[in-house]
Every structure is written in structure tokens, then in C-alpha cells.
Amino acid sequence: MKDTLQAAATQLGLNLSDTQLDQLLAYLALLQKWNKVYNLTAVRDPAQMLSHHLIDSLSALPPLLRHGAPQRLMDVGAGGGLPGVVIAICCPSTDVTCVDAVAKKATFIQQVAAELKLPNLHGVHSRVEQLATAPFGLITSRAFASLVDFTSLTRQHLAPGAVWMAMKGQHPAEEIAALPADVEVFHVEQLSVPGLDAQRCMVWMRPR
Numbered sequence: 636m637k638d639t640l641q642a643a644a645t646q647l648g649l650n651l652s653d654t655q656l657d658q659l660l661a662y663l664a665l666l667q668k669w670n671k672v673y674n675l676t677a678v679r680d681p682a683q684m685l686s687h688h689l690i691d692s693l694s695a696l697p698p699l700l701r702h703g704a705p706q707r708l709m710d711v712g713a714g715g716g717l718p719g720v721v722i723a724i725c726c727p728s729t730d731v732t733c734v735d736a737v738a739k740k741a742t743f744i745q746q747v748a749a750e751l752k753l754p755n756l757h758g759v760h761s762r763v764e765q766l767a768t769a770p771f772g773l774i775t776s777r778a779f780a781s782l783v784d785f786t787s788l789t790r791q792h793l794a795p796g797a798v799w800m801a802m803k804g805q806h807p808a809e810e811i812a813a814l815p816a817d818v819e820v821f822h823v824e825q826l827s828v829p830g831l832d833a834q835r836c837m838v839w840m841r842p843r
């Protein structure tokens with residue numbers, strides 16, 4: 636598994652340390668373990684978890700690093716921690732807050748932070764629209780909601796100059812067309828995920 640992960644990271648142009656690769660695999664092991672009790676994700680096969688979850692989330696890193704990793708990042712509807720935990724492992728200087736409306740999912744993130752010794756990772760149990768928090772430089776989501784709901788529910792949490800980044804499957808033309816005039820889509824990036832024959836798309840937005 637480590638070889639597959641290392642090869643995927645190299646293909647994505649990521650230079651991950653041995654410790655980071657081990658942390659990513661340790662996270663995957665925790666996800667598998669807790670999934671048995673907590674039902675964190677429908678994907679249960681270890682090889683599929685590696686490709687469909689871990690490497691898929693890892694593919695968000697190159698665009699994120701090109702944009703510039705922020706000091707504070709929120710991953711909304713993080714579920715079992717995708718992509719938030721992966722970002723926290725790969726970007727140790729970024730403080731990552733994973734927010735989820737389901738308590739056991741936020742508890743799992745807190746467990747990951749403790750077991751993997753990641754002081755920059757936080758799990759918060761809240762509906763994002765009800766959260767009281769300091770603002771963030773970047774808000775991410777993966778399989779969370781439509782672009783309209785994602786941006787409207789989290790707009791209050793953007794710091795001045797901050798942006799949204801949504802991970803989508805196919806190019807979400809209809810969702811983009813439905814966005815209100817005060818949300819600007821400034822970049823749409825097609826991604827290829829090593830080992831996955833599927834379309835991935837990253838939508839970057841900012842308030843107007």
C-alpha cells in the first residue's frame with residue numbers, strides 16, 4: 636500500500652516525507668477500524684479506500700499548494716475527514732478545522748488528531764451555518780452539497796480575501812449556472828486521480 640501511495644504522490648508532483656506517508660496510511664487504518672462501528676463511509680474495501688478516498692483527496696493538494704496553503708482552513712461536511720485530514724497531514728503549517736453535523740464524525744477527527752499527533756487538526760461538531768468561529772482563509776468541501784448551498788452556508792466564515800474550493804466529479808455546469816451574482820467562479824480545474832478512471836473537478840470561487 637505504501638508503494639501505491641508513494642507512486643500516486645509522485646505522479647501528483649507531491650514530495651511527501653516518509654512520516655507523512657506513514658501518517659496517511661495510519662489514518663486509513665483508523666478509518667477502517669472506526670468504520671466498523673461508526674459507519675463513517677460506505678467504501679469499505681481497503682484498496683478502494685486508498686484509491687477512492689485517500690488518493691482522491693490527495694489530488695486536491697497540488698491545486699491547493701499552487702493557490703497557496705492558508706493559515707486557517709475549514710473543511711465543511713468533512714465526514715470521516717476527507718479531504719481535511721489529508722490536508723492537515725500534508726500541510727503541517729495549515730490549521731485545519733473539520734466541521735460535521737454528525738457528532739461521531741467530529742469525534743473521529745479528534746481521535747485521529749490525538750493518535751496521529753496532529754496539533755493542526757481539529758474536529759468540530761456543528762451545523763456549519765450555526766458555527767461561531769474565527770474566519771478562514773480557505774473553505775473546502777468534497778461531496779458536501781450543491782455549490783449554491785456550500786457557498787451560502789459558509790459565506791459568513793470567509794476571512795477578507797478568502798476563497799472556496801469545492802471538489803466535484805464531473806464539471807458541474809448546472810450548479811455553476813445556479814450560483815448567485817455575488818459568487819464569482821474564478822477557476823475550474825479538471826483533475827486526474829492516479830489509479831482512478833473517473834472525472835474530478837475542482838471549482839474555485841470567491842465572493843464578489
Ligand SMILES: C[S@@+](CC[C@H](N)C(=O)[O-])C[C@H]1O[C@@H](n2cnc3c(N)ncnc32)[C@H](O)[C@@H]1O
Nearest residue numbers: 712713714717735736737761762763777778779
Ligand atoms: C457525503 S458526506 C461527505 C463526507 C466527506 N467530505 C467525504 O468526501 O467523504 C457529507 C457530510 O456533510 C455533513 N453535513 C451535511 N450538512 C451539514 C451542515 N449543514 N453542516 C455541517 N456538516 C454537514 C454530513 O453529516 C456528512 O458527513
